Amino acid sequence: MIRRLTMACIAALLVLSVIAFGQTTPPPKPEDVVSMDAILAALYDVISGPAGQKRDWDRMRSLFLDGGHMVGTGRRPTGDFGHRTMDSVGAYIALNAPALEERGFFETEIGRHADTYGNISQVFSTYEARFKKEDEKPFMRGINSIQLWNDGKRWWIVSVLWQSENEQQKIPEEYLRK
Numbered sequence: 434m435i436r437r438l439t440m441a442c443i444a445a446l447l448v449l450s451v452i453a454f455g456q457t458t459p460p461p462k463p464e465d466v467v468s469m470d471a472i473l474a475a476l477y478d479v480i481s482g483p484a485g486q487k488r489d490w491d492r493m494r495s496l497f498l499d500g501g502h503m504v505g506t507g508r509r510p511t512g513d514f515g516h517r518t519m520d521s522v523g524a525y526i527a528l529n530a531p532a533l534e535e536r537g538f539f540e541t542e543i544g545r546h547a548d549t550y551g552n553i554s555q556v557f558s559t560y561e562a563r564f565k566k567e568d569e570k571p572f573m574r575g576i577n578s579i580q581l582w583n584d585g586k587r588w589w590i591v592s593v594l595w596q597s598e599n600e601q602q603k604i605p606e607e608y609l610r611k
Contacts, residue, residue: 461495466587469547469554472496473579476590477540480529483565484537490526497522498582498589506596539563543574544609554581559608560595574598576608 465475479493503525506516519525532538544559556579561571575597582589598604 458497458499459491459495461587462492463587465492465496466589469549469556469581469588472581472588472590473542473545473556473558476579476593477542477560480533481539481541482534482537484535486537487534488530490530493526494522496590498591501590502592504592504594506594508599508601537564539566539568542611544604545611546608552583552585554583555579556581557608559604574604576604 462475464471466472475492475496479489479496482488501522503519503522504516505519506514509515517528519528540560540562542558543561544557546557548555556577558577558579560575560577562573563571575595578594580591580593582591596602
């Protein structure tokens with residue numbers, strides 16, 4: 434009896450720790466995490482889609498290391514710079530899913546610079562965004578600074594930090610090449 438009660442308490446603590454410290458990562462599509470190219474393509478693909486299309490948010494969660502976070506930066510109307518930290522992929526989804534799914538959003542990589550040491554990589558992935566895939570011109574361009582880790586079995590996104598281009602800060606030519 435005591436042994437069963439102890440096991441039940443341990444199981445309950447494990448469940449509560451997952452709830453308290455963040456969700457566990459859903460299993461990925463193996464082809465999404467096999468290479469750096471694959472995980473970056475999956476990241477862009479999962480947030481992109483036409484108006485009215487639900488995104489596969491579990492797929493997005495599967496790309497990120499537990500505890501992974503996202504930080505958007507940019508110039509405020511006052512002229513100074515600010516940031517918004519989303520301390521989990523779930524926070525990013527809660528904040529952005531309604532707008533992405535309501536109006537449509539297509540983000541594509543147009544340039545990349547990557548530095549790798551051992552099992553870690555820092556990637557500057559230059560992007561452009563459109564509301565519709567067929568829009569002639571993007572409404573926004575910028576750089577995603579993406580930190581990646583390979584655990585020997587797969588690639589993980591550790592964090593994404595981004596800044597959109599503006600009139601005062603144009604994307605340098607070196608970051609527009611793949």
